[in-house]
Amino acid sequence: MSQGTLYINRSPRNYASEALISYFKLDVKIVDLEQSSEFASLFPLKQAPAFLGPKGLKLTEALAIQFYLANQVADEKERARLLGSDVIEKSQILRWASLANSDVMSNIARPFLSFKGLIPYNKKDVDACFVKIDNLAAVFDARLRDYTFVATENISLGDLHAAGSWAFGLATILGPEWRAKHPHLMRWFNTVAASPIVKTPFAEVKLAEKALTYTPPKKQKAEKPKAEKSKAEKKKDEAKPADDAAPAKKPKHPLEALGKSTFVLDDWKRKYSNDDTRPVALPWFWEHYNPEEYSIWKVGYKYNDELTLTFMSNNLVGGFFNRLSASTKYMFGCLVVYGENNNNGIVGAVMVRGQDFAPAFDVAPDWESYEYTKLDPTKEEDKEFVNNMWAWDKPVVVNGEDKEIVDGKVLK
Amino acid sequence: MSQGTLYANFRIRTWVPRGLVKALKLDVKVVTPDAAAEQFARDFPLKKVPAFVGPKGYKLTEAMAINYYLVKLSQDDKMKTQLLGADDDLNAQAQIIRWQSLANSDLCIQIANTIVPLKGGAPYNKKSVDSAMDAVDKIVDIFENRLKNYTYLATENISLADLVAASIFTRYFESLFGTEWRAQHPAIVRWFNTVRASPFLKDEYKDFKFADKPLSPPQKKKEKKAPAAAPAASKKKEEAKPAATETETSSKKPKHPLELLGKSTFVLDDWKRKYSNEDTRPVALPWFWEHYNPEEYSLWKVTYKYNDELTLTFMSNNLVGGFFNRLSASTKYMFGCLVVYGENNNNGIVGAVMVRGQDYVPAFDVAPDWESYDYAKLDPTNDDDKEFINNMWAWDKPVSVNGEPKEIVDGKVLK
Numbered sequence A: 001m002s003q004g005t006l007y008i009n010r011s012p013r014n015y016a017s018e019a020l021i022s023y024f025k026l027d028v029k030i031v032d033l034e035q036s037s038e039f040a041s042l043f044p045l046k047q048a049p050a051f052l053g054p055k056g057l058k059l060t061e062a063l064a065i066q067f068y069l070a071n072q073v074a075d076e077k078e079r080a081r082l083l084g085s086d087v088i089e090k091s092q093i094l095r096w097a098s099l100a101n102s103d104v105m106s107n108i109a110r111p112f113l114s115f116k117g118l119i120p121y122n123k124k125d126v127d128a129c130f131v132k133i134d135n136l137a138a139v140f141d142a143r144l145r146d147y148t149f150v151a152t153e154n155i156s157l158g159d160l161h162a163a164g165s166w167a168f169g170l171a172t173i174l175g176p177e178w179r180a181k182h183p184h185l186m187r188w189f190n191t192v193a194a195s196p197i198v199k200t201p202f203a204e205v206k207l208a209e210k211a212l213t214y215t216p217p218k219k220q221k222a223e224k225p226k227a228e229k230s231k232a233e234k235k236k237d238e239a240k241p242a243d244d245a246a247p248a249k250k251p252k253h254p255l256e257a258l259g260k261s262t263f264v265l266d267d268w269k270r271k272y273s274n275d276d277t278r279p280v281a282l283p284w285f286w287e288h289y290n291p292e293e294y295s296i297w298k299v300g301y302k303y304n305d306e307l308t309l310t311f312m313s314n315n316l317v318g319g320f321f322n323r324l325s326a327s328t329k330y331m332f333g334c335l336v337v338y339g340e341n342n343n344n345g346i347v348g349a350v351m352v353r354g355q356d357f358a359p360a361f362d363v364a365p366d367w368e369s370y371e372y373t374k375l376d377p378t379k380e381e382d383k384e385f386v387n388n389m390w391a392w393d394k395p396v397v398v399n400g401e402d403k404e405i406v407d408g409k410v411l412k
Numbered sequence B: 001m002s003q004g005t006l007y008a009n010f011r012i013r014t015w016v017p018r019g020l021v022k023a024l025k026l027d028v029k030v031v032t033p034d035a036a037a038e039q040f041a042r043d044f045p046l047k048k049v050p051a052f053v054g055p056k057g058y059k060l061t062e063a064m065a066i067n068y069y070l071v072k073l074s075q076d077d078k079m080k081t082q083l084l085g086a087d088d089d090l091n092a093q094a095q096i097i098r099w100q101s102l103a104n105s106d107l108c109i110q111i112a113n114t115i116v117p118l119k120g121g122a123p124y125n126k127k128s129v130d131s132a133m134d135a136v137d138k139i140v141d142i143f144e145n146r147l148k149n150y151t152y153l154a155t156e157n158i159s160l161a162d163l164v165a166a167s168i169f170t171r172y173f174e175s176l177f178g179t180e181w182r183a184q185h186p187a188i189v190r191w192f193n194t195v196r197a198s199p200f201l202k203d204e205y206k207d208f209k210f211a212d213k214p215l216s217p218p219q220k221k222k223e224k225k226a227p228a229a230a231p232a233a234s235k236k237k238e239e240a241k242p243a244a245t246e247t248e249t250s251s252k253k254p255k256h257p258l259e260l261l262g263k264s265t266f267v268l269d270d271w272k273r274k275y276s277n278e279d280t281r282p283v284a285l286p287w288f289w290e291h292y293n294p295e296e297y298s299l300w301k302v303t304y305k306y307n308d309e310l311t312l313t314f315m316s317n318n319l320v321g322g323f324f325n326r327l328s329a330s331t332k333y334m335f336g337c338l339v340v341y342g343e344n345n346n347n348g349i350v351g352a353v354m355v356r357g358q359d360y361v362p363a364f365d366v367a368p369d370w371e372s373y374d375y376a377k378l379d380p381t382n383d384d385d386k387e388f389i390n391n392m393w394a395w396d397k398p399v400s401v402n403g404e405p406k407e408i409v410d411g412k413v414l415k
Helices: A012-023 A062-071 A076-083 A087-115 A123-144 A157-170 A176-180 A183-194 A196-202 A254-258 A265-274 A277-288 A310-323 A325-330 A380-391 B012-023 B033-043 B063-073 B077-084 B090-113 B115-119 B126-147 B160-175 B179-184 B186-196 B244-249 B257-261 B268-277 B280-291 B313-326 B328-333 B383-394
Strands: A004-008 A028-032 A050-052 A058-060 A294-301 A331-340 A343-353 A370-375 A396-398 A401-403 A405-411 B004-007 B028-031 B051-053 B059-061 B297-304 B334-343 B346-356 B373-378 B399-401 B404-406 B408-414
Touching: A004 A012, A012 A028, A012 A062, A012 A087, A012 A157, A012 A196, A050 A062, A058 A062, A058 B090, A062 A076, A062 A087, A062 A157, A062 B090, A076 A157, A087 A123, A087 A157, A087 B059, A087 B063, A087 B090, A123 A183, A157 A183, A157 A196, A183 A196, A254 A325, A254 A343, A265 A277, A265 A331, A277 A380, A294 A331, A294 A380, A310 A325, A310 A331, A310 A343, A310 A405, A310 B328, A325 A331, A325 A343, A325 B313, A331 A380, A331 A396, A343 A380, A343 A396, A343 A405, A370 A380, B004 B012, B004 B033, B012 B028, B012 B063, B012 B090, B012 B160, B028 B033, B033 B051, B051 B063, B059 B063, B063 B077, B063 B090, B063 B160, B077 B160, B090 B115, B090 B126, B090 B160, B115 B126, B115 B160, B126 B186, B160 B186, B179 B186, B257 B328, B257 B346, B268 B280, B268 B334, B280 B383, B297 B334, B297 B383, B313 B328, B313 B334, B313 B346, B313 B408, B328 B334, B328 B346, B334 B383, B334 B399, B346 B383, B346 B399, B346 B408, B373 B383
Parallel strands: A004 A028, B004 B028
Antiparallel strands: A004 A050, A050 A058, A294 A343, A294 A370, A331 A343, A331 A405, A396 A401, B004 B051, B051 B059, B297 B346, B297 B373, B334 B346, B334 B408, B399 B404
16 A cells, blocks of 8 residues: 655755655655646645645645655664654754755755846845855854764764755855865765765756856847938939029028137036036136127016016026027026015026127017116126126025025026 | 753744743753853854753754754653654654744745835835735645644644744734734634643743734835925015106017917817827817818918938928927917928928918017928818828828828927
8 A cells, every 4th residue: 555645846855755765665656746636736835845645644844754754664773863763863853954944945045046037136135145055054064074974973864854955056056166165065965965865866966067156137239220221312403493592591590690709608508517606617707708709688577576486487487598599509698586486586697699689589589578788797796796697696686685596597 | 950051032933942941841041142142152153043052062953953852851741742742643743843844934934025024124025025925825824724623733732833833923913914814814813822822832922912904015205395385475566656658668578469369269279189189180180170260270381491401300300399499489379290201311391380360470480490491371172282281290191292202200290
């Protein structure tokens, strides 16, 4: 009569049970759980190993199954060797088997699974696992330096189960370098692996020639084949009609007629954007500014009494600057919102090419909603006004009263 | 003579060995690792608890091994049989190991994967925590199935299996298994209450309390800056306005000339929403032609004058974008599309735009570069013109240039 059925998968936790059945010729069937149709209903957690014994006995947990199977060994002497002959031996066997079953297995499994891409890779986690593996190896080494086996004077369940757990790591993530640092553990492992008891499950275990490590996923290069579009020759109508002069080129901006300036506006815009305004950018500006080429204007909104929320006032400025986009090549400046909600105003300083504000501003339909007053850069008061408008770090003086700048926009 | 020293602390795995020492009245000292830190670290490099030092330098770790050893120290044969299973009952012994092992490994590990992140002791990852909760549920089902029909896990009395499993379940009952959960799992709750009242564990449960609600995920602290209630200062209107002559001089902001035409029966915003939300050719365009009022709005073919200067199609499209940007002052009175047809180094710009009124100039001249485009009025009663408009707004058919079809490669919508 059969003594039962052992369900296994490829996990090293099956090794010891499988070894006992094979070596001691127990009358137990070994079934790959993938091949079994009733496994899932018998063992809902679907964990291996799992054991179905006589009279409906169901066991899970590797330690419990090994214990049960070892007790089925007929030879009393062999049983005592495997299970321990007294309380002290039995405790130590349970200790080493348990340590291997939980700590060794889980700390090897996590790096392995992440290297295989089966769980997310996390360098910090993996490094922590390797530290634990080294600590565990040190505990094994401390014992195995002075003894041949982990728990008793002969191979016990402790050795069988622990060797199975370490086999998993030694075949995958613990390469030659690691093995060279742990000679005692390796001697013990090789001794146990060579035992006839584990010949069957260990038959396919091969020590890793190179440690498995993390390989970053290849970034899918979007090598879209650039269709080499043959440049079709421009089809220019050779025979232009007689009234060639009629369709004039697109109109130039009136300020373009003033030609190139020695003061390079783009340099100033970059200076203003990249450097600290008051200590660095403004001194640079006043050193390079050419009043013959550019004029500076105070720009004030005419209908401050209609403004409500400050962010809406700021949006108004944003819209105005948007509509000035046709002239931005010839302008630089700021408009700021000062005051507070339901009591705020808009004012600013804008520099334009040439000596007149109209050619630059009249590209925006609402340019007439603002007043334009020319500023004199040789006058300290006007100069400081420009500085304040572009630095935003001091309040605006309105009718002798200080008003804090709450927001603003830069035209550049 | 002392039988040894047990290192134990608040960790859940140390409850059973400590309980065994007390209940079985063993001559074993119970010490916290902190109290003998140096000795503990030397004897047990992994620094795990529980840990046991016996006579003659005998050292033992692993909770299951220590539990076994401590029970064996007892002189009470009846108690040993109860806790470990009878010597002649192999099934009982194996089952006791099985349930201990399941609780000690699988169930205990999931504490670190569920309760610890929820309490903020480890990074919270909803996906990880949820899958760990699923694993716990499966294990709970295993226990529930057994305890539905039996009082205890492995035998007919409290064994090590019950003691170990119940102590580990403690962490779940105090953090995750709320009132609602407990009502759905009466068998486990009955078993848990029975075991924790036993002489082995009752001391450990003095301060124990069931959770009312399960832990919820840690909230990310949203720093809600209390909006400083801005006092609505009354408007300071200058009462004394200047003389009438000056009043007339500083007029209000100028209105857009098309504003003078007044409100139209054809609501432009409705059309813009229709165009944006519906399928153009089957739904939006029929709607347009049904509601369009040619007396209020006119339609214009808009063509770029300098197509021979265009190079890359995306740059042509950017040109259109800039033009539309500069038309922003008139967008209230306009709707339309300009498309780029052809290919790189051989493309053009054309489109159809509807404007308020019968003249295109008041709408377009707000953009300084409006004169770079030709404007030709379209007749909506003419089928050719009507189809041209449909094609310009649907972008689904090529543009016919000098009788040659050119694919539309890009475009912009003015709305």
